[in-house]
Amino acid sequence: MADISKCAKALKAQPEVNFPDTPFFQDAEAPCRFEAEVYNCVVRGDIPKEIDGTYYRCMPDWSWAPLYDDDVFINGDGAIDAIRIKGGHADFKQKYVRTAKFVIERAARQSVFGKYRNSFTDDARVQHEVHSTANTHIIYFENQLLALKEDSKPYAMDPDSLETKGLYDFGGQYSAPTFTAHPKIDPDNGELITMGYEAKGDATNDVAYYLFDKDGKKLEECWINTPYVGMMHDMAATENWVVFVLIPLETQPVELLKKGSKHFAWSEDKPLTFGILPRRNPKPEDVRWFHYDNAFYGHTGNAFEGEDGCVYLDAPLTYHNKFWFFGPKGEDPFTHPSAKPKNDGRPESHYVRWKFDPNATDFRVEPTELVNLDGEMPKLDERFITKKYNKLYLCVHDPKAKYSPVGGTYNTLASADVNTGKYKYWSAGEHTALHEVAFIPKAPNAPEGDGYLITIANRRDVKLSCILILDANKVESGPVAIIELPFRLRNGIHGSWVPRSDLLFDKDLCDMSGVTERIRKEYAGTTVKPALL
Numbered sequence: 001m002a003d004i005s006k007c008a009k010a011l012k013a014q015p016e017v018n019f020p021d022t023p024f025f026q027d028a029e030a031p032c033r034f035e036a037e038v039y040n041c042v043v044r045g046d047i048p049k050e051i052d053g054t055y056y057r058c059m060p061d062w063s064w065a066p067l068y069d070d071d072v073f074i075n076g077d078g079a080i081d082a083i084r085i086k087g088g089h090a091d092f093k094q095k096y097v098r099t100a101k102f103v104i105e106r107a108a109r110q111s112v113f114g115k116y117r118n119s120f121t122d123d124a125r126v127q128h129e130v131h132s133t134a135n136t137h138i139i140y141f142e143n144q145l146l147a148l149k150e151d152s153k154p155y156a157m158d159p160d161s162l163e164t165k166g167l168y169d170f171g172g173q174y175s176a177p178t179f180t181a182h183p184k185i186d187p188d189n190g191e192l193i194t195m196g197y198e199a200k201g202d203a204t205n206d207v208a209y210y211l212f213d214k215d216g217k218k219l220e221e222c223w224i225n226t227p228y229v230g231m232m233h234d235m236a237a238t239e240n241w242v243v244f245v246l247i248p249l250e251t252q253p254v255e256l257l258k259k260g261s262k263h264f265a266w267s268e269d270k271p272l273t274f275g276i277l278p279r280r281n282p283k284p285e286d287v288r289w290f291h292y293d294n295a296f297y298g299h300t301g302n303a304f305e306g307e308d309g310c311v312y313l314d315a316p317l318t319y320h321n322k323f324w325f326f327g328p329k330g331e332d333p334f335t336h337p338s339a340k341p342k343n344d345g346r347p348e349s350h351y352v353r354w355k356f357d358p359n360a361t362d363f364r365v366e367p368t369e370l371v372n373l374d375g376e377m378p379k380l381d382e383r384f385i386t387k388k389y390n391k392l393y394l395c396v397h398d399p400k401a402k403y404s405p406v407g408g409t410y411n412t413l414a415s416a417d418v419n420t421g422k423y424k425y426w427s428a429g430e431h432t433a434l435h436e437v438a439f440i441p442k443a444p445n446a447p448e449g450d451g452y453l454i455t456i457a458n459r460r461d462v463k464l465s466c467i468l469i470l471d472a473n474k475v476e477s478g479p480v481a482i483i484e485l486p487f488r489l490r491n492g493i494h495g496s497w498v499p500r501s502d503l504l505f506d507k508d509l510c511d512m513s514g515v516t517e518r519i520r521k522e523y524a525g526t527t528v529k530p531a532l533l
């Protein structure tokens with residue numbers, strides 16, 4: 001008689017949950033497909049008492065097997081993780097965003113929508129629905145969460161219940177159909193600087209720039225055109241400028257999309273391109289486009305203005321197509337060399353500075369290296385977004401490792417000084433994937449970098465996930481606290497730290513039904529004395 005593991009292998013999963021046999025869907029990255037609460041998680045070590053707030057993050061998590069096996073992993077349904085920390089304790093909740101896609105597919109008990117950002121591959125009944133998976137970033141604005149996917153408008157969610165309130169268009173003020181996953185919030189005045197690309201439909205070179213005040217009132221709207229159509233994933237802002245980033249993942253023409261092509265393909269003949277536009281009172285003709293070689297840009301570290309009137313942009317630069325699953329036109333992305341590092345002696349990726357002169361006559365730009373670390377998912381003390389800053393946090397590959405990190409993901413956290421290039425790091429080891437950090441200031445007026453880093457670790461050795469808290473000034477010492485979860489989560493994308501003081505209410509994250517005010521008063525925070533001890 002075969003044992004259970006052999007039986008399980010011999011019996012096929014039902015078709016709606018028979019996930020493709022690729023690393024994006026199997027083993028440590030197999031879809032989770034649950035919603036969960038854990039009240040008072042097991043904590044090892046001590047969570048610093050001054051930490052009071054919630055870490056929210058987005059995790060693409062497939063409810064259903066994709067209709068097309070070659071779909072890309074960034075098309076999974078957005079699940080939101082919330083970790084609420086107070087008084088040294090941590091509660092956890094995970095819920096799916098109720099997107100149009102999620103609710104329709106829940107009713108159908110299978111995928112109905114097709115490939116990532118290609119509505120021509122859908123069941124015809126849903127081709128005109130909003131396609132957001134809400135799986136990329138989650139930010140807090142106007143007393144609510146906004147779950148973001150760059151192909152659609154945001155979904156608004158309740159920060160305590162994680163219930164989806166619906167699509168959000170700033171009360172009718174936001175007309176573009178798309179909205180970046182990386183808007184910037186000005187730490188001084190709470191303004192939201194944002195944009196949408198392919199803003200007049202698939203493969204259009206129209207970009208809509210918007211500026212909102214902290215209460216969601218529209219201050220600016222300006223429509224511009226890009227030199228070519230491609231992914232514009234992140235952006236940047238300074239006090240007076242907005243920076244757009246256009247990367248050589250070129251959007252395929254509608255005729256090809258109609259034939260079922262992927263939305264993007266890597267174009268060797270397109271340059272990494274940057275646009276600057278005045279943040280206030282912009283006119284379409286004010287935009288200036290700068291260009292470099294064919295190269296990949298994922299995420300912005302920060303931007304600021306120099307005394308010279310130039311705009312500076314800091315970010316990792318990668319010399320090959322990091323999104324290799326979007327291969328060159330018509331080529332198999334799994335085998336094509338554009339997916340591989342060029343191996344021409346340069347680092348695969350390093351953290352660099354770009355300079356844009358608003359009065360330039362030569363629009364070619366060159367990067368200057370700031371930190372020689374191969375990493376991505378840059379984060380900083382967000383009180384310094386749009387301003388000069390010193391401290392940077394990055395996910396990296398362990399610089400000293402002899403092994404290749406599990407699944408190619410990052411397993412090391414680094415903190416760096418962008419002025420000296422010096423860095424420190426802590427590696428979680430061979431079997432753990434580490435995700436983007438969020439910075440938690442020790443106090444509202446603490447010096448830059450005086451605080452903690454929070455992130456999620458996927459321990460592939462034990463198939464469990466945990467949340468790590470590190471002292472941002474002592475990253476090399478490893479976590480001061482580990483918040484354990486009794487299950488495995490998948491790779492996440494981006495997240496935000498929201499201090500308790502920013503939330504309207506002081507609610508519990510987990511279900512407290514049955515806990516009356518009387519019970520709470522009598523037991524919360526009291527010392528328990530067992531009668532026989």
Ligand SMILES: C=Cc1ccc(O)c(OC)c1
Pocket residue numbers: 060074075135136150233493
């Ligand atoms: C991290 C980059 C990135 C770019 C586009 C996406 O749709 C996305 O979804 C999770 C992620």
Ligand SMILES: [Fe+2]
Pocket residue numbers: 136181182233234299494
């Ligand atoms: Fe991103």
